[in-house]
Amino acid sequence: MNYDYIIIGAGIGGLSAGLNLAFNNKKVLILEKNSLPGGLVSTFKRGRFEFDASLYDLMDYGSEEHVGSLQRLFKKYDLEIETLPIPYNIKIKSIDDKFEEVIKGEIDDWVLRLEELYSGSMSTFRSLLPLLKEIHEALVALKKGRKNIEKDFPNFIKYLDKNAHEALVDLNIPENTIHILGYLWIEIGSPLNKLNFIDFAESLYKYIFKRPVALKNKNIDFTLKLAKRLEELGGKIYYRSEVVEVRPTEEKQEVILKDGTKYFCKEVIFNVSERYALKNLIKDDYPFANQKENARTLSMNGLVVYLGLNKPYQDLKLYNYRYYEFQNLNSAINLKSMRKFSHHTIEGIVPNIANESASPKNTTILVLKTLYSEDAWNSVNKINYYKTKETLANQLIEEFETAFHVDIKEYIEEMEIVTPFTLERYTNNINGSMFGPMRLGYDNSIHRIISFEEEQIPHLNFVGASSIFGSGVDNAFYSGYYITEKLLEKERKDS
Numbered sequence: 423m424n425y426d427y428i429i430i431g432a433g434i435g436g437l438s439a440g441l442n443l444a445f446n447n448k449k450v451l452i453l454e455k456n457s458l459p460g461g462l463v464s465t466f467k468r469g470r471f472e473f474d475a476s477l478y479d480l481m482d483y484g485s486e487e488h489v490g491s492l493q494r495l496f497k498k499y500d501l502e503i504e505t506l507p508i509p510y511n512i513k514i515k516s517i518d519d520k521f522e523e524v525i526k527g528e529i530d531d532w533v534l535r536l537e538e539l540y541s542g543s544m545s546t547f548r549s550l551l552p553l554l555k556e557i558h559e560a561l562v563a564l565k566k567g568r569k570n571i572e573k574d575f576p577n578f579i580k581y582l583d584k585n586a587h588e589a590l591v592d593l594n595i596p597e598n599t600i601h602i603l604g605y606l607w608i609e610i611g612s613p614l615n616k617l618n619f620i621d622f623a624e625s626l627y628k629y630i631f632k633r634p635v636a637l638k639n640k641n642i643d644f645t646l647k648l649a650k651r652l653e654e655l656g657g658k659i660y661y662r663s664e665v666v667e668v669r670p671t672e673e674k675q676e677v678i679l680k681d682g683t684k685y686f687c688k689e690v691i692f693n694v695s696e697r698y699a700l701k702n703l704i705k706d707d708y709p710f711a712n713q714k715e716n717a718r719t720l721s722m723n724g725l726v727v728y729l730g731l732n733k734p735y736q737d738l739k740l741y742n743y744r745y746y747e748f749q750n751l752n753s754a755i756n757l758k759s760m761r762k763f764s765h766h767t768i769e770g771i772v773p774n775i776a777n778e779s780a781s782p783k784n785t786t787i788l789v790l791k792t793l794y795s796e797d798a799w800n801s802v803n804k805i806n807y808y809k810t811k812e813t814l815a816n817q818l819i820e821e822f823e824t825a826f827h828v829d830i831k832e833y834i835e836e837m838e839i840v841t842p843f844t845l846e847r848y849t850n851n852i853n854g855s856m857f858g859p860m861r862l863g864y865d866n867s868i869h870r871i872i873s874f875e876e877e878q879i880p881h882l883n884f885v886g887a888s889s890i891f892g893s894g895v896d897n898a899f900y901s902g903y904y905i906t907e908k909l910l911e912k913e914r915k916d917s
C-alpha cells in the first residue's frame with residue numbers, strides 16, 4: 423500500500439492538504455482515528471438539539487467584492503459552501519474597568535463609538551488601516567517566496583519584531599482602545615504584550631477587509647462536503663484508523679496503525695498536534711525531531727458548556743451574537759488570573775442570532791466557554807473529575823446570568839460539558855490545548871515562514887493549528903494549502 427502522501431488526521435488542515443494534493447493528481451491517503459472528518463469542527467446531537475462543537479466565525483472568507491483566501495480556495499476546488507453574514511453585535515464587559523458596551527454595526531460605527539469613549543481613537547485607527555494593508559501585502563509577497571521585501575514594504579520591516587501592544591502605543595492609539603482592540607486575543611489566551619504585531623495586524627486586516635461569516639449548515643455538513651470532494655478528486659480517507667508510529671525505512675516512510683497495518687509513502691503530513699506527534703508517533707530515527715519537542719508554548723485549555731434552551735432568544739433577552747466578560751481588559755493582567763478556576767472570563771455565543779435555524783423553532787443554543795492555563799487542572803483527578811466539571815459548568819452559567827442580567831438555568835433542556843480531557847481524547851491535543859501552539863515572541867508566523875525550510879524534519883510536514891499560521895479554521899485550511907504547495911514545488915524542482 424504505497425502512496426505519494428499520507429496525512430495523519432482529517433481535521434481542517436488535513437482535509438485541506440488532501441484536497442490540494444488530490445486536485446494535483448497525487449496519490450493521497452488520510453488516516454483518521456475517529457469515525458468522522460473535521461476534528462474539532464464537528465457536530466453532536468443531544469435530544470432535539472444539534473450542537474456545533476467549534477466553528478462559529480469563519481474568518482478570511484470575505485464577500486463577493488472582497489474575496490478572502492478561503493473563499494478563493496473553495497472556488498478552486500469547486501466547493502459550494504453556503505454562508506451567512508455575522509451580525510457585528512458583541513457585548514463586552516470588564517469587571518475591573520467597570521466597562522460595559524455593546525459594539526454594534528459596521529467597523530465605522532465601532533470607531534465612532536470608540537472615539538466618543540476615548541478621544542484620539544478615530545484618527546489613529548484610520549492611520550492604522552494603510553499599515554494593515556501594507557503588512558498584508560508584504561505577507562502575501564513573503565508567502566510567494568519573495569526575498570527582498572524591505573524596499574517595497576518598509577513598515578513591515580519596521581514592525582517585524584514589535585509586540586502588538588508596543589506597536590499600537592507607537593501608533594498613538596489610546597491605551598483603553600488598544601485593550602478593546604485586543605479582546606479577541608484574550609479569548610484565545612494570547613497577551614498583546616507578547617503577541618507579534620504582524621500576527622495581530624493580519625488578523626485585524628482579515629476581520630475588517632475580509633469579513634468573517636457563519637456557516638448556513640452544521641459543522642458536520644461542511645466537513646463531509648470537504649471529505650466528499652477530496653474523494654471525488656481521487657483521494658482516500660480511512661476512518662477508525664489510528665496511527666501509532668511513523669518511521670523511516672529505505673527511501674520511504676512507514677506509517678503504522680494501532681492494528682499493525684502498515685502504509686508507505688514519500689512524505690508524511692501530520693494534522694495532529696506537533697507536540698503529540700513528536701512525543702508519541704515519531705521515533706528517534708528522524709534528525710532534529712527530539713530537539714523540536716517543547717520548543718513551543720501551548721495555548722490554554724478550557725471548558726465549553728453547550729446549552730439547548732427551550733425558549734426563543736428574544737424571550738431570553740439574548741440579543742447579541744457574542745458576549746464577553748473579562749476580569750480586566752488588559753490582556754496581560756487578565757491572563758494572569760486564568761491560572762485558577764475562578765477567574766471571571768467568559769465567552770458566550772448565540773448562533774441563532776446569525777442563523778435562525780441553528781436550533782428547533784422556539785429554542786436557542788447558547789455556548790459558554792472559559793479558558794485556563796494548564797496548571798489550573800493539576801488538582802483534578804479521576805475521583806473529583808465529574809464533580810469538578812459539573813461545579814465549573816454551573817458556576818459559568820450563574821456568572822453569565824449575573825454578568826448579562828439574563829435567566830438561563832430554568833430553561834435548560836440539554837447540556838453538554840466539554841473539558842480539556844474530552845478534547846485531548848478526541849483530538850490527541852496535549853493537555854486538551856484548544857488553540858495549538860501560541861504565536862508568541864519570536865515563534866510567530868513570520869519567523870515560521872522564514873525559517874520553514876531550515877527547521878523542516880526531512881519528509882515530515884505539519885499542517886493545521888500546529889503549523890505555520892496558528893489556530894482557527896482559516897489558518898488551518900490555509901496551512902494545508904500552503905504546505906502542500908511547497909511540497910509540490912519541491913517535487914517539480916527535484917524531477
Ligand SMILES: Cc1cc2nc3c(=O)[nH]c(=O)nc-3n(C[C@H](O)[C@H](O)[C@H](O)COP(=O)(O)OP(=O)(O)OC[C@H]3O[C@@H](n4cnc5c(N)ncnc54)[C@H](O)[C@@H]3O)c2cc1C
Nearest residue numbers: 431433434435455461462476478479665886887893894895
Ligand atoms: C470551542 C472551540 C471553538 C472554536 N471556534 C472557532 C471559530 O469560531 N472559528 C475558527 O476559525 N476557529 C475556531 N476554533 C479553532 C478551530 O476549531 C481549530 O483551530 C481548527 O479546527 C484546528 O484544525 P486542525 O486542522 O488543527 O485539526 P484538529 O481539529 O485538531 O484535528 C486533528 C485530527 O487528527 C486526528 N488524529 C489525532 N491523532 C491521530 C492519530 N494518531 N491517528 C489518526 N488521526 C489522529 C483527530 O481525530 C482529528 O480529527 C475553535 C476551537 C474550539 C476548541
